[in-house]
Amino acid sequence: MATVRIGMVGCGRMGNVHAGLLEKIPEAQIVATCDILPDRAEKMAAKWKARPYTDHRAMLAAEDLDAVYVCTPTRTHAEIVLNAARKGCHIFVEKPFTMDLADAYRAAEAVRQAGVIGCVAYHWRYVPFLAEAERLLQGKPVSLVVAHWYWSKPPIEWLRDRHEGGGQMVDQVTHLVDLCRHFGGEVEEVYAAYSERAYPPGEFNNWDGYAVTLRCANGTVGSVYSTYALFYTVRDEPSVDIIARDLLLRIRPKELEIQTPKETRVLLEEAPHHEHVNRAFVQACAQGRPDLIKTPMDEGLVSLAITLAANESAVRGRPVRMAEFLAEAKTRAGLA
Incomplete structure (x- = not known):
């Protein structure tokens, strides 16, 4: 299989979990790292002989990437996914997808329009x-x-x-x-x-x-x-x-x-928790096989929506109908 050139955005706890598992996958190569804390980006970059950045936009502009991992705080996910999709990169994003369902709709639509592979990291779904x-x-x-x-x-x-x-x-x-x-x-x-x-x-x-x-x-x-x-x-x-x-x-x-x-x-199951989802994503990117992704952006969006609806229900003290909740977010996203 072809080598998948990866940019890792977010070099903290989950970024390092995924980077450690990518080491086991011969086709995966982290060529760029990005974190707002320079020492984190530099530490991971040194291990992979990659180039460190503190701004994901600068990384996307300078690097020839096949895929981007988004392992940053949740509120930052949507912007990074949008920018990576516009650059034509496949995208692996940590859950939860976003904090705002309208942002999730916009990000998922950007991935669809770009024709790239998107994966939300619901790793339990990949256990054999x-x-x-x-x-x-x-x-x-x-x-x-x-x-x-x-x-x-x-x-x-x-x-x-x-x-x-x-x-x-x-x-x-x-x-x-x-x-x-x-x-x-x-x-x-x-x-x-x-x-x-x-x-x-x-x-x-x-x-x-x-x-x-x-x-x-x-x-x-x-x-x-x-x-x-x-x-x-x-x-x-x-x-x-x-x-x-x-x-x-x-x-x-x-x-x-x-x-x-x-x-x-x-x-x-003997493998580490996130191993199978990482292998599926890298293989999907290397072979051009989106069918290997069990949790594409649209799937991740709906699972996110249920949890956000639960929060809404708890705050308002009444049941939430999912059809109405999803439709309202889609309208806010300008996609209705």
């Missing part, structure tokens, strides 16, 4: 054992999906502010919501209630308890709940339960548990 879950569900209507994530305050300072990171549902639990809609069907209505009781006023500008009910167009119902009130070493793994007649599928980060009246078995 999900193929077995899909096989077992063939011909079986899903009755219920249930997801949960127990954790503590985010370690990254800007993520602790719900106005910057979106809260746990948008930033973290979005992975589980994405799986709920993948297996349960497209969500028609969202109702949410959140709490702010675990921390004293002024310590944590975020919700600390989340309870969300999903109603899908096909009749499936779902429950998603999470918390920021616990501690980093809590002995509980995030999970998604998918329930059909005589079938329970429990998805955890590194395993799929299958329970039927006749058996219980577990499929394990």
Whole structure:
């Protein structure tokens, strides 16, 4: 396969996670790095013998890139995606896609117009054992999906502010919501209630308890709940339960548990969390195969929308209809 020349925008925590995995992929070559903190860009650049930048626009203007990774704070994603698409680069963007759904629509449209490959990093979707879950569900209507994530305050300072990171549902639990809609069907209505009781006023500008009910167009119902009130070493793994007649599928980060009246078995995954999505993206770019991307921009947009709708519901105290929520954002994006 051809070498994929990559520009890495954002050389912090997630940028380094992806860069470490790209080292294992022979076709991937980081040729430029970019971060508003020069030492971060320079450190990663030195490892890859790449050129460092502090402005993604300067990097795009100077470099001959095949692809761009966007691993910056969420509010900056849309501008970088728009500029990279206009430059004709394939784009890998960390979730959540954006903080504003109208921005997500504009970015997704720019990717479509440019004819480039776009991928939102919902890495759970790329784990191989999900193929077995899909096989077992063939011909079986899903009755219920249930997801949960127990954790503590985010370690990254800007993520602790719900106005910057979106809260746990948008930033973290979005992975589980994405799986709920993948297996349960497209969500028609969202109702949410959140709490702010675990921390004293002024310590944590975020919700600390989340309870969300999903109603899908096909009749499936779902429950998603999470918390920021616990501690980093809590002995509980995030999970998604998918329930059909005589079938329970429990998805955890590194395993799929299958329970039927006749058996219980577990499929394990040994690869690091983000390895498969990185391999799929690089292969898609090298071979010109957008079909390898399970979470293109349009998919990432809808999963984002459900979490933003949950926030809206919690603030307003009423259910949110997804068709209306999506249409309003599309109108604001000037694409209606």
